[in-house]
Amino acid sequence: MSEDYPLAEKHPDRLRTPTGRPFTEITLDAVVSGDLTMEDLRITGEALEWQARIAEAEGRPQLAENLRRAAELTRVPDERILAIYEALRPGRSDKEALERLAAELERDYGAFRCARLVRDAAG
Amino acid sequence: MAVGPRQSAGFSSRRFAARARRPVNLDACAEEWPEAGLAVFSSPYDPRPSLRLEGDRVVEMDGKPASDFDLLDRFIARYALDLAVAPEAMRLEPVAIARRIVDPATPRRQVIRLVAGLTPARLVEVVNCLNVVEMMMALQKMRARCTPSNQAHVTNRKENPALLAADAAEAAERGFAELETTVGVARYAPLNAMAVLIGSQTGRGAALTQCAVEEALGLRLAMLGLTTYAETLSVYGTERAFRDGDDTPWSKAFLAAAYASRGIKVRFTSGSGAEALMGHAEGKSMLYLEARCLMAVKGAGSQGVQNGSISCIALPEALPGGVRGVLAENLMAALLDLEVAAGNDAMASHSEIRKTAKLMLQFLPGADFIFSGYSSMPREDNLFGGGNFDAEDLDDYGILQRDMQVDGGLRPVREAEVLAVRRRAARAVQAVFDELGLPPITDEEVECAVTARSSADMPDRNVVADLAAAEEFLRRGRNSLDVIRALARRGFGDIAGKLLSVQKLRVSGDYLQTSAILRPDGSVLSAINDPNDYAGPGTGYRLSPQRAREIREVPQAVDPRRIGMTAPSEPVLVETGEAGARDDPGEVVIAVGPAFGRVLGTTLTGLTHRDVLRALLAGIEEEGMRARLVRVRDTSDCGWIGWKGACLSGSGVAVGLQSKGTTVIHRRDLAPLNNLELFPQAPNLTLESYRAIGRNAARYAKGQAVLPVPVTIDNFARLKWIVAATVFHRRETDEIVPGAPPVEVRLL
Numbered sequence: 001m002s003e004d005y006p007l008a009e010k011h012p013d014r015l016r017t018p019t020g021r022p023f024t025e026i027t028l029d030a031v032v033s034g035d036l037t038m039e040d041l042r043i044t045g046e047a048l049e050w051q052a053r054i055a056e057a058e059g060r061p062q063l064a065e066n067l068r069r070a071a072e073l074t075r076v077p078d079e080r081i082l083a084i085y086e087a088l089r090p091g092r093s094d095k096e097a098l099e100r101l102a103a104e105l106e107r108d109y110g111a112f113r114c115a116r117l118v119r120d121a122a123g
Numbered sequence: 124m125a126v127g128p129r130q131s132a133g134f135s136s137r138r139f140a141a142r143a144r145r146p147v148n149l150d151a152c153a154e155e156w157p158e159a160g161l162a163v164f165s166s167p168y169d170p171r172p173s174l175r176l177e178g179d180r181v182v183e184m185d186g187k188p189a190s191d192f193d194l195l196d197r198f199i200a201r202y203a204l205d206l207a208v209a210p211e212a213m214r215l216e217p218v219a220i221a222r223r224i225v226d227p228a229t230p231r232r233q234v235i236r237l238v239a240g241l242t243p244a245r246l247v248e249v250v251n252c253l254n255v256v257e258m259m260m261a262l263q264k265m266r267a268r269c270t271p272s273n274q275a276h277v278t279n280r281k282e283n284p285a286l287l288a289a290d291a292a293e294a295a296e297r298g299f300a301e302l303e304t305t306v307g308v309a310r311y312a313p314l315n316a317m318a319v320l321i322g323s324q325t326g327r328g329a330a331l332t333q334c335a336v337e338e339a340l341g342l343r344l345a346m347l348g349l350t351t352y353a354e355t356l357s358v359y360g361t362e363r364a365f366r367d368g369d370d371t372p373w374s375k376a377f378l379a380a381a382y383a384s385r386g387i388k389v390r391f392t393s394g395s396g397a398e399a400l401m402g403h404a405e406g407k408s409m410l411y412l413e414a415r416c417l418m419a420v421k422g423a424g425s426q427g428v429q430n431g432s433i434s435c436i437a438l439p440e441a442l443p444g445g446v447r448g449v450l451a452e453n454l455m456a457a458l459l460d461l462e463v464a465a466g467n468d469a470m471a472s473h474s475e476i477r478k479t480a481k482l483m484l485q486f487l488p489g490a491d492f493i494f495s496g497y498s499s500m501p502r503e504d505n506l507f508g509g510g511n512f513d514a515e516d517l518d519d520y521g522i523l524q525r526d527m528q529v530d531g532g533l534r535p536v537r538e539a540e541v542l543a544v545r546r547r548a549a550r551a552v553q554a555v556f557d558e559l560g561l562p563p564i565t566d567e568e569v570e571c572a573v574t575a576r577s578s579a580d581m582p583d584r585n586v587v588a589d590l591a592a593a594e595e596f597l598r599r600g601r602n603s604l605d606v607i608r609a610l611a612r613r614g615f616g617d618i619a620g621k622l623l624s625v626q627k628l629r630v631s632g633d634y635l636q637t638s639a640i641l642r643p644d645g646s647v648l649s650a651i652n653d654p655n656d657y658a659g660p661g662t663g664y665r666l667s668p669q670r671a672r673e674i675r676e677v678p679q680a681v682d683p684r685r686i687g688m689t690a691p692s693e694p695v696l697v698e699t700g701e702a703g704a705r706d707d708p709g710e711v712v713i714a715v716g717p718a719f720g721r722v723l724g725t726t727l728t729g730l731t732h733r734d735v736l737r738a739l740l741a742g743i744e745e746e747g748m749r750a751r752l753v754r755v756r757d758t759s760d761c762g763w764i765g766w767k768g769a770c771l772s773g774s775g776v777a778v779g780l781q782s783k784g785t786t787v788i789h790r791r792d793l794a795p796l797n798n799l800e801l802f803p804q805a806p807n808l809t810l811e812s813y814r815a816i817g818r819n820a821a822r823y824a825k826g827q828a829v830l831p832v833p834v835t836i837d838n839f840a841r842l843k844w845i846v847a848a849t850v851f852h853r854r855e856t857d858e859i860v861p862g863a864p865p866v867e868v869r870l871l
Contacts, residue, residue, distance in 0.1 A: 005651045008631035026627055028620050032611045038602050043386030043632045051632045066424025070383030078346055081381045088374035090366045121373030
């Protein structure tokens with residue numbers, strides 16, 4: 001696993017942006033020509049899963065779990081992420097509200113690990 | 124009783140009074156009060172370590188049944204503890220674990236596995252078995268990344284973007300792997316973040332950058348690519364302190380995942396003393412609360428943490444064991460396999476001795492980041508409250524690296540190199556402001572930023588216009604690609620290219636792994652491809668020959684081969700034949716060393732040998748005596764030169780004079796290394812002193828009672844002149860002709 005690392009050096013051909021563009025096509029020319037957007041400068045769930053497996057193989061299960069939650073959140077828009085974070089802060093939400101968020105995470109984004117975290121936060 | 128610095132008043136002893144005024148006595152210093160959380164290592168209210176499992180459920184931890192768990196207990200039991208290894212780890216004696224931590228023969232990975240099964244109270248018990256030297260050995264072995272590195276703070280009081288960019292560029296050039304900025308006025312955040320981002324990629328380095336602001340804003344800046352990592356995800360060791368910090372362990376865990384989902388590196392922040400300062404220590408020791416913080420950090424899945432008391436450092440420093448406690452914090456984080464940014468960021472003492480001694484505990488063993496914020500600008504510009512070390516300590520820091528042959532993460536730089544990167548960064552940010560329609564940065568601002576000591580040297584900007592522009596910038600979602608395009612359009616393609624490389628990290632996610640930094644070429648170095656493999660002497664991090672040379676070659680080092688090239692252009696003395704003893708009682712001999720007036724033409728401080736001789740002659744003549752000049756050729760030792768001269772002298776008195784200027788008044792009946800008067804510190808001698816020495820020699824020759832020549836003593840002369848003295852003396856010694864008799868000389 002760790003022999004694949006760093007992915008950008010060892011496997012640039014196998015990395016893609018969320019828009020499906022190959023990693024190797026992220027070039028200055030593409031930026032200047034306006035061909036690339038911020039959407040291209042984001043990690044995919046697949047790359048996060050790869051990094052999670054590397055972390056796991058190195059004996060870091062919690063970091064791996066974090067990266068897998070992150071893989072789920074790649075499907076969640078920025079504004080929803082900020083809203084869910086806000087809802088998790090102290091005194092913002094009751095148990096039912098958190099349950100609704102957990103259900104949304106599962107239903108709309110297939111984010112089961114994150115949903116579990118949100119439910120666990122509700123106690 | 125008044126609380127505060129001890130006053131010099133009230134002491135009868137003048138020495139006590141003098142000490143009371145020393146900087147260390149301006150620091151707060153207090154005894155423990157555990158009930159208020161004012162105890163570093165242990166409190167009578169700390170729980171006794173325990174762990175009971177039923178199946179895969181924790182039913183009791185550190186003396187508390189699961190039904191009484193607070194949020195942190197629940198989170199730690201659920202996410203941090205490795206229940207598979209816990210029974211084995213908790214059965215071991217704490218001291219047995221402590222020994223394995225220090226023992227080079229026990230691999231790091233085995234220690235990590237065991238510690239994962241310890242409860243917070245037991246973890247504290249384990250590190251409490253170690254003294255500071257053992258903790259340093261442990262940190263050397265246990266830190267995640269093999270290569271140590273360093274982080275800088277980059278801020279200024281005027282929030283001037285040109286100065287921010289220039290300071291960021293210089294910091295990266297000096298080798299800082301991470302740059303942290305923050306804001307005085309929160310709305311400046313996007314512009315400050317952008318200026319530091321541009322500067323970070325201008326020079327030789329490829330530093331990661333962050334902007335310490337409120338959590339939600341911090342996440343937004345990162346999503347826009349204006350920062351490349353986040354650090355200030357603060358956690359606390361009690362539930363009430365956590366709530367006051369407006370988070371729970373779960374919200375922090377979600378936030379960590381949110382950052383990672385956008386491919387952005389994060390580390391959490393904790394540190395002893397925070398709970399006590401917030402009034403929520405619940406009578407627990409700082410270290411126990413920190414152990415809870417760190418296990419929450421690990422449970423949340425953060426790759427690392429910034430700790431070491433951080434902004435609260437003055438509080439543990441006021442208490443017994445505070446500095447040891449801070450090292451223990453760092454070590455606990457490393458034992459939990461977290462990247463450690465080890466503090467040393469806030470001012471820890473008024474005393475330069477004390478602040479440096481504290482630093483050594485992280486500097487010598489090395490840490491993932493020795494500082495989590497070395498103030499790269501002068502203290503008054505540090506919006507984090509001042510750094511324990513700042514811009515004006517950089518030469519000291521370089522010398523410390525050189526003294527100890529320790530990699531403190533920085534490289535010595537020369538002024539021309541610094542000015543060049545500062546100018547380029549300031550121009551780059553000027554161009555980007557122009558391209559993006561932000562309030563202009565003038566050429567004057569750029570030039571001021573290149574040479575400024577602090578923001579006091581910068582012209583004022585229109586704050587209202589800047590703030591309005593910053594808000595608009597954020598509202599329109601301006602991002603790193605806008606910056607890259609602007610740079611490329613304006614002829615800063617190299618910076619644009621490096622900036623894009625950093626942005627690509629968020630696609631590969633390589634720097635999400637533990638303890639990641641960038642090499643100057645932009646490639647990632649982390650605990651995965653640079654794991655700490657310390658296993659005793661000859662293993663772990665060692666300076667490469669190139670790095671050792673870099674640390675050695677500080678700009679202030681002179682080439683000793685070029686010292687003392689002071690041979691006179693014209694002859695000073697002419698030799699007139701072998702010198703014999705005379706019996707004229709009116710004669711005082713001046714005996715000079717073998718190189719005098721030949722290979723060397725001046726003393727250490729640059730007095731010409733001709734002038735020195737004239738002064739001596741004048742002094743002797745003033746007393747009505749005659750001087751005879753001889754050169755001693757078979758020794759370079761001042762005492763011997765003087766004694767040999769005295770043996771030739773009709774009066775039996777001679778002045779012995781080394782080329783570097785060291786002088787003795789000697790008399791033939793004394794032992795060679797005894798003397799009438801010795802002037803061992805040539806740098807303190809003036810022509811007037813030499814004249815007085817001549818007078819005194821003449822008076823001794825006349826048999827008068829003589830008041831020794833008063834000389835000023837400079838305790839530091841040796842520190843300044845020791846190399847030059849060594850080289851001068853070597854040049855003189857090289858001129859010795861063994862067995863050669865003294866010769867008479869005449870001053871030309």
